[in-house]
Amino acid sequence: MMHNxxxxxxxxxxxxxxxxTALDARAQSYxxxxxxxxxxxxxxxxxxxxxxxxxxxxxxxxxxxxxxDNRPGAGGNIAAEAVARAAPDGHTLLATVDTVVTVNPxxxxxxxxxxxxELVPVVYLANTSQTLxxxxxxxxxxxxxxxxxxxxxxxxxxxxxxxxxGHLAAELFMSSTGVSMNHIPYKGPGPAAQDxxxxxxxxxxxxxxxxxxxxxxxxxHGLAVTSAKRSPIAxxxxxxxxxxxxGYEAAFGEMLLAPxxxxxxxxxxxxxxxxxxxxxxxxxxxxxxxDLDFVSNTPEEAAARVQRESDKWKRVVDxxxxxxx
Numbered sequence: 173m174m175h176n177x178x179x180x181x182x183x184x185x186x187x188x189x190x191x192x193t194a195l196d197a198r199a200q201s202y203x204x205x206x207x208x209x210x211x212x213x214x215x216x217x218x219x220x221x222x223x224x225x226x227x228x229x230x231x232x233x234x235x236x237x238x239x240x241d242n243r244p245g246a247g248g249n250i251a252a253e254a255v256a257r258a259a260p261d262g263h264t265l266l267a268t269v270d271t272v273v274t275v276n277p278x279x280x281x282x283x284x285x286x287x288x289x290e291l292v293p294v295v296y297l298a299n300t301s302q303t304l305x306x307x308x309x310x311x312x313x314x315x316x317x318x319x320x321x322x323x324x325x326x327x328x329x330x331x332x333x334x335x336x337x338g339h340l341a342a343e344l345f346m347s348s349t350g351v352s353m354n355h356i357p358y359k360g361p362g363p364a365a366q367d368x369x370x371x372x373x374x375x376x377x378x379x380x381x382x383x384x385x386x387x388x389x390x391x392x393h394g395l396a397v398t399s400a401k402r403s404p405i406a407x408x409x410x411x412x413x414x415x416x417x418x419g420y421e422a423a424f425g426e427m428l429l430a431p432x433x434x435x436x437x438x439x440x441x442x443x444x445x446x447x448x449x450x451x452x453x454x455x456x457x458x459x460x461x462x463d464l465d466f467v468s469n470t471p472e473e474a475a476a477r478v479q480r481e482s483d484k485w486k487r488v489v490d491x492x493x494x495x496x497x
Contacts, residue, residue: 202262202438206237209428210255212248212268213332214360218379218464219267219426222297222450225458229449244359247335247496248272249283252429256290260433262442266291269300269337270425274481278489279335279496288482293474294428295443297450298464301399301423302341303406305383305392306375307368315395315415318375319349328354330364330376334496338364338377340485341398341422343492345377348417368392380406380463398422405463425481426464427474439471 207230211220223240231238243251248268258264266272273287304315312318321327331338334357346353353375358364361378368376368383369391376383380403387394387406396415397403400423412420428446430439449455450466459466469477488494 202435202441203234203236205263206239207234207263207265208239208241209265209267210241210243210251212243212251212266212272213336214244214362215242216362216382217332217360218298218300218381218462219269221381221462222426222459222464223267225455226446226449229452229455230445233445233449247276247280247333249276249280249287252276252287252291253283253285255429256285256287256431258431260431260435262430262434262438264431265294265442266427266429267297268427268429270296270427270478270481271335271337271340271485273427273429273478275335275340275485275489278482278486279494281495282497288478290432291429292432292434292439293471293478294430294439295446295471296467296469296474296477297426297428297446298459298466299399299423299425300337300463300465301380301397301403302338302377303380303383303387303397303403303409304341304345304375304377304395304412305365305368305387306395307371307373308391308393309371310374310393312395313393315410315412315417318395319351322351322353326354327351327375328356328373330356330358330368330373330378332361332364332378333357333359335494337398337422337424338379340488342377343494344420344422344488345398345412345417347488347492348412348420365392384463403463404460404465425477427478436471443471443474 209223252272255266277288312321356373361382367373386392394409396410396412400421
């Protein structure tokens with residue numbers, strides 16, 4: 173009996189060793205062809221900018237071309253589904269804001285896939301914020317003035333789409349202040365910002381990097397950022413909490429994800445390559461100028477953060493009854 177158990181143990185050990193060796197071999201041979209990264213939002217949005225900023229260094233590290241294939245639409249779901257359906261070999265990746273895996277599964281009723289279980293986190297690429305901005309024709313220059321104005325007058329706000337950070341930040345703002353504003357979703361923060369600049373929509377909750385040039389030029393009034401601390405590119409703008417919305421925080425992260433089933437060794441290699449690039453001084457400085465702050469994280473840490481964000485936003489979504497088609 174003991175002899176049989178020894179044989180079984182040896183066989184198990186050999187199987188585990190063979191599995192590990194196979195994983196290592198796949199990681200060493202990866203990538204064997206060009207790597208396609210699909211930003212879930214249009215060119216010029218944070219996830220797109222990060223991928224393009226990393227481009228040449230990413231290609232040099234992996235010794236294969238990097239193809240950037242933007243697939244915007246449906247709050248990031250179009251790109252997410254395409255990557256979830258791709259071969260799990262590390263050659264097709266998703267670059268997106270984390271709401272695609274933390275919030276979209278909660279609010280979209282007609283999804284054909286499960287982003288939160290069919291995609292695996294590789295790395296959080298950056299932390300970023302949204303900024304509440306208004307057209308100069310709106311007679312407000314502070315959050316308190318906007319709250320008073322919105323309670324006395326019908327108002328609307330623009331965001332980059334259903335369920336995206338700007339929309340969520342606005343919903344949290346409205347529930348925290350008791351105001352009601354009509355949501356006008358766009359296909360990305362760029363088009364939304366253009367309509368706020370034109371006065372078509374009076375205010376917007378939009379990516380800080382997108383609207384800050386217009387705030388600095390005086391074409392838009394910046395009222396507050398949604399993160400817990402001030403933005404490196406908008407140090408004079410208060411946070412929502414500083415502006416009087418007690419306990420308010422709506423922070424978001426840009427991510428790189430792979431299809432479920434991608435070998436763990438490949439995920440780790442991608443994490444290491446991306447992390448090394450994002451910590452290079454030149455890249456870090458360019459990122460900070462775009463309100464993009466990278467904090468080193470492992471795939472396990474990224475997955476744990478996704479779970480925490482999912483839990484946080486589920487409470488908000490359930491309380492507000494948010495839904496999207």
